[in-house]
Amino acid sequence: MDYHTIRPHPDLSSIVKCYWTLEVPYQNDAQRQLIVPDGCIEMIFILGDDVKRFTSGDEYIIQPRDMVLGQITEPFYVLPSGDVKSFAVRFYPYGFSNFVSISIGDLVNKETPLVSLFGNEVATALADKIRSAADTLERIELVDAFLLERLITKPTVDGIVKRTIDAIFSTKGKVSINTIVNDDSSKRRQLERKFLKEVGVSPKQLGKMIRLQSALKMLLNNHTGSLTEIAYESDYYNQAHFIKDFREFTGTTPKAFLGDEGMILSSVFYKQD
Structure with a gap:
């Protein structure tokens, strides 16, 4: 498995986290x-063979070859049908809202074809150029030009949304949303509405995701502590709380995650993120 991340263009660095590439040879098993x-x-641009995404049991869809993958709030399983070769842009939680007029909440837990977001002519032209590009560097230049052309003005993410996300990341998901809004229930409801439109999930959900990331990195980077210690360091109430949140997003337990070959891809992503 060959996975790489590349820093974004300086003019996009406030909204694009990174570009990434993934190549995996076909495996029978x-x-x-x-x-x-x-x-x-x-x-995401799928440059290799098709990828299945399971919707329920053995039922699946074939992912669009040029798509935007929205926020994921539930276990999400994929299976390549052959060789894997992908090129992608990873946006910060508030980043993609700078390029579309629809609510980001409409993209949650699904793949949206680029043609549905940017129109057939524009999306097809970009996809064709990405596929015919000589290498990753050329693909990055193409995507940079595409995004910068649509970023007519400086990113104007709502201030309270940006500050809340910054606080969530800087505290690794531990910040209290009530603290941010000074225990004002009307401000919290307003913040939640803005989050659903610009981020796709609520502040609480995003906080849970980021806190889970912190705990996952400890698990994956040879942390020698017990699950109880990891839960404590990640500010969960106790081990049971940690396992509950872990199961909500992954469908499995921390111990099972470490020993499951079906978690290899997520392990690689999290170790290098």
């Missing part, structure tokens, strides 16, 4: 891979 929520939205 390939297993479904769990994608763990990370609070980000991604624009």
